[in-house]
Amino acid sequence: MTKTNCFANLTAILIAWGVTTDHYTNIGYSVSMISFVLFWLYDFYTRKSLAKPDIPKYIGLAITILYGTLAAVSIFHVDNTNNIYGGYYSLLSFIENTLSFFMILYIGQTYDVRLSVNATIIGITSALCGYGLWEYFFTDKIVLDSFYFSSHSPTFILILFVPFILAFAGNHKIVSLQKAGYTILLLLCILTLYFCQVRGAYLAIFIASTCLMFILFRLNLWNLLSNKLKHALLILFISAIAFCIVFSLHINFAFPDRASGGERMMMWESSYQMFIDHPVTGIGLNEWQAAYAEGKYHPVESKEAGQDFPHNVFIYFLSTGGFLSFIAYLLYCTFIFKHLYNLIKSNPFNPYPWAMMFAFSGITAYGLTDGGIIFKYVARTYYFLLGYTLILVKQSRPEEQKGV
Numbered sequence: 051m052t053k054t055n056c057f058a059n060l061t062a063i064l065i066a067w068g069v070t071t072d073h074y075t076n077i078g079y080s081v082s083m084i085s086f087v088l089f090w091l092y093d094f095y096t097r098k099s100l101a102k103p104d105i106p107k108y109i110g111l112a113i114t115i116l117y118g119t120l121a122a123v124s125i126f127h128v129d130n131t132n133n134i135y136g137g138y139y140s141l142l143s144f145i146e147n148t149l150s151f152f153m154i155l156y157i158g159q160t161y162d163v164r165l166s167v168n169a170t171i172i173g174i175t176s177a178l179c180g181y182g183l184w185e186y187f188f189t190d191k192i193v194l195d196s197f198y199f200s201s202h203s204p205t206f207i208l209i210l211f212v213p214f215i216l217a218f219a220g221n222h223k224i225v226s227l228q229k230a231g232y233t234i235l236l237l238l239c240i241l242t243l244y245f246c247q248v249r250g251a252y253l254a255i256f257i258a259s260t261c262l263m264f265i266l267f268r269l270n271l272w273n274l275l276s277n278k279l280k281h282a283l284l285i286l287f288i289s290a291i292a293f294c295i296v297f298s299l300h301i302n303f304a305f306p307d308r309a310s311g312g313e314r315m316m317m318w319e320s321s322y323q324m325f326i327d328h329p330v331t332g333i334g335l336n337e338w339q340a341a342y343a344e345g346k347y348h349p350v351e352s353k354e355a356g357q358d359f360p361h362n363v364f365i366y367f368l369s370t371g372g373f374l375s376f377i378a379y380l381l382y383c384t385f386i387f388k389h390l391y392n393l394i395k396s397n398p399f400n401p402y403p404w405a406m407m408f409a410f411s412g413i414t415a416y417g418l419t420d421g422g423i424i425f426k427y428v429a430r431t432y433y434f435l436l437g438y439t440l441i442l443v444k445q446s447r448p449e450e451q452k453g454v
Contacts, residue, residue, distance in 0.1 A: 054092070054093065054096055054161070055161055055162075057089055057092060057093075058089065058093075058157050058160075058161035058163055059161070059163050059165075059166040060085070060166075061085045061086055061088075061089040061157060062154060062157050062158065062161075062163035062166055062167050062170075063166050063167070063170045064081055064082050064085045065082040065085070065086060065150060065153050065154055065157075065434065066154075066167050066170040066171060066174070066434065067082070067170060067174065068080075068081050068082030068083075068150075068430075069082065069150045069427065069430035069431045069433075069434045070174055070207055070427055070430075070431055071427065072425075072426045072427035072430070074197045074198055074199070079146075079150075079426075079430060082150070082153070083149065083153070086153045086156075086157075089157065090156070093160075101156060101159060101160045103152060103155045103156050103159060104155075104159060104440075105155070106389055106440070107389075108385040108386070108388050108389035108392075109385070109386065109389050109436070111385050112381070112382045112385035112386050112389075113148060113151075113382075115378050115381050115382060115385070116378045116379060116381070116382040117141075117144060117145055117148065118378075119371070119374055119375055119377075119378035120141055120144060120335065120371060120375060120378070121141055121145075122374070123330075123331040123332060123335075123371045123372060123374055123375055124141045124334075124335060126331040127331070127333075127334035127335070127337070130334060130336070130337065132336040133334040133335050133336045133337065137335070137336030138336065138358070138426070139335050139336045139338070139358075139359070139370070139424060140335060140336050141335060143426065144335070144424075144429070147426055147429035147430050147433065148429070148433050149430075149433075150430045150431075150433045150434035150437070151433035151434065151436055151437040152437070153434075153437075154167075154434055154437040154438050154441070155437040155440060155441065158437070158438065158440075158441035158445075159441065159444070162445065163441075164441070164442065164445065167438060168218055171211055171214060171215065171218075172215060172218070172235070174207075174211070175207075175208070175211050175212070175215060175235065175239065176235060176238075177197075178196045178197070178204050178207060178208070178242070179196075179204075179208075179235070179238040179239055179241070179242045180238065181196050181197055182194045182195070182196030182197075182204055182242050182245070182246075183238065183241060183242060183245070186245050193245065193246060193247045194242060194245035194246050194247075195246070196242070201246040201247060201248055202246075202248055202250075202420060202421075203427065204242060204246055205243060205246045205248045205250075205251045206413070206416065206422075206425070206427070206428045206431075207427075207431060208239055208242060208243055208251075209251060209254055209255070209258075209409065209412045209413060209416065210409045210412075210413065210428075210431050210432060210435060211431075212236070212239050213258075213404070213405035213406075213408040213409055213412075214402070214405045214409070214435065215232065215235065215236065215239075216236070216401070216405065217401035217402050217404070217405040218232070219232040219236075220401055240293070243293075248420075249419070250416050250418075250419040250420045251416065252293070252294035252295075253294070253415055253416070253418065253419060254412040254413070254415045254416040255290050255293065255294050255412065256290070256291060256294045256415075257411060257412070257415035258407075258408045258409075258411040258412035258415060259286075259287055259290040259291065259408075261407065261408075261411040262404060262407060262408055262411075263287055265391065265394060265407065266283075269394070269395055269398060271398050274398075312351075313352065313353065313354045313357075314360075314361050314362075314419070316349040316351060316352055317342065317357060317360040317361060317362075318360055318361075318362060318365055319349070320341075320342055320347045320348070320349060320360075321338070321342075321360040321362075321365045321366070321368065321369035322365070322368075322369070323346075323347060324338075324341055324347060324369040324370075325368050325369050325372065325373070328369075328372060329372055329373055330372045330373065330374060331371065331372045331374060331375075332367075332368070332369055332370040332371040332372040332375060333369060333370055334370060335370050335371060336370075337370060338358065338359055338360065338366065338369060338370050339356075339357065339358035339359070342357060342360075343355075343356075343357075359421055359424065361419055361420055361421070362417065362418055362419065362420075363379070363414075363417030363418075363421065363422045363423060363424055364376065364379065364380075364417070364418070366421075366424055367379045383414055386410055386436075387407075387410070387411075390403055390406055390407045390410060391407070393406075393439075393443060394407060397443055397446075400442075400443055400446055402439050402442040402443055402446070403439065403443060405439070406435060406436060406439040409432065409435055410432070410436075413428060413432055
């Protein structure tokens with residue numbers, strides 16, 4: 051392996067690690083970006099030219115429409131600079147989150163970094179589950195949050211990573227020891243998701259699983275599968291649905307105060323009022339917390355102080371960016387879905403487009419009750435995987451493309 055290849059693999063590893071770190075270290079993503087800039091300069095110095103990332107039409111449209119619209123509506127809220135930069139939900143922060151897509155795409159389209167990135171994803175998942183379960187069973191933790199500050203954080207990461215781990219396991223002719231390792235890791239992931247006790251995760255898994263089954267039948271692929279694969283997919287689907295139902299019921303009984311979702315309804319009603327008062331450009335990307343905390347948008351019955359977003363991505367864009375941002379986000383989701391659907395259609399037996407479709411639909415569904423793509427570490431990890439999926443499909447072996 052050449053020096054440039056080594057540098058490329060190291061940079062890819064740092065990017066894969068850095069995108070997941072926001073909630074336990076502030077420097078992870080900075081390390082990723084710095085390492086990429088250094089690699090980019092070195093690559094230009096050694097090759098005397100720069101590779102041009104091949105960005106698919108629908109993904110390019112999706113990113114341009116959403117973030118272009120957010121930039122346009124932010125012009126009307128420059129009186130508070132936190133809407134532009136500095137705030138957690140600022141325009142600059144949202145744009146910065148997309149950089150992982152371009153960074154991994156630039157590296158991966160020229161250099162083979164698959165083994166390094168796959169190993170990093172597996173390593174992060176193993177550490178997250180291992181430490182989280184140890185912490186849950188041997189400390190006084192009531193819910194599992196691993197090395198994050200909230201149980202939602204490991205839940206988001208697992209919803210994004212687990213479908214790819216399944217793809218890694220099913221995409222190679224692996225020996226028995228490797229099969230056992232993947233099986234143990236997936237069992238640890240299930241336990242971790244359970245002890246995180248986040249109901250939004252079960253909604254995400256249910257919708258994502260249903261979405262994949264719908265596509266499977268919509269493209270008339272079911273009859274092309276072997277009986278063994280049909281049985282495996284049915285077991286996975288039924289297990290996923292059973293997991294969602296059983297654990298959701300458990301949470302409702304174990305935590306009855308969380309079953310009604312009353313606070314969320316109040317946040318959504320207040321957000322709708324914000325939209326009514328500011329229908330075109332919203333109240334400002336970083337203004338929701340201040341608006342909800344006091345004044346006419348704060349419900350008298352509210353019991354949860356310090357809420358900084360309405361726990362619904364669609365409603366967040368509607369209230370903070372008006373109907374322009376809301377429509378832009380709908381178009382964004384439509385175009386990303388369209389691209390992934392076409393990718394599955396043209397590569398029906400390649401597992402990676404299916405994994406990304408699960409991750410995308412899962413995170414989008416999760417955004418119905420939580421932050422989803424507006425959270426830094428979620429968006430960074432999601433965009434990283436979106437770019438990495440394009441690389442995996444492009445560099446797949448011929449037998450993988452044919453489904454052998």
